[in-house]
Amino acid sequence: MESVFLRFDSFDFAADGRFQAGLKGLNTCASSREETKHLDLKLFFYNRFVEPIDRTGYKQWSSASPRVTPMDGGVEQLEQQTLSDSEISENQTAGTSAETEVKPLSFAEVMRLVQEGKEVPGAAKPDITPTNQSPTPSHMERRLKPWETSSK
Template sequence: MASLFSRFDSYDFESDRRFQDGLKSLNISDSKDENKLLDMKLFFYNRFVEPIDPTSYKQWSSTLPHVTPVDCSADQRTLSDPDSDVNKTQTAETSTETETTQLSFAEVMKLVQEGKEVPGAKKLDIKPTNQSPTPSQMDRVLKPWEISTSK
């Protein structure tokens, strides 16, 4: 069990594209509640990497002394260079978080009726293929009364 938990601890969530995309789609940043982020990491790891029991992991991790790794290079770049990529990313994330407000159903309906775009909604690029539908390849499932009369 300890080796499984060690693999979880060493898993690089920051470079896992699916995990990061999931965080973005849920509008969650790393600076929010650490327990919630841990729960998300455990859920993701259990679903996409290998099975792990969150309760056992939390018990195991509470018995260990924790040393939080610090990425000094990113902090130093942010503090020393205001034009750094790290600082721009943080500024962009905070500005989009402040712009996003939760609309009521009535407000969304009004925007849709007026033909305006709903903020925060993804605009999908869906185009018709203009092809005729393909015929079904499966036989129709018989109804219960058709089964009893066909025997």
């Protein structure tokens, strides 16, 4: 997850036309409250158009760890960290799917997986077992239909 945060920190929002066009429509100013709003806008944009990122996780990570910036000559460190994280994620097994990121699927992709009888990633599997007991009789009275309640 840290590699996603590092990629977010190194993303060039100033060069992205879609982000800049969206900012122009919002008329933002530079106060401290607006800076947190600006960060939220960046997180929303990155999550929507680049890759999934956890907003609260990023905020905790950024406040706890020192940032590696290109100004510090940390681009090489960022690339090395990203490569090692991607190699680790490729070696993870399907049993640790809660730790790996789930790519959002389109409706057509989900339908194809269901029709093929394959497992949909990220879907919860409820543990449902039959009780094999007879149903209990209802203790409530039946509601009257509208034509049964009208007075004659």
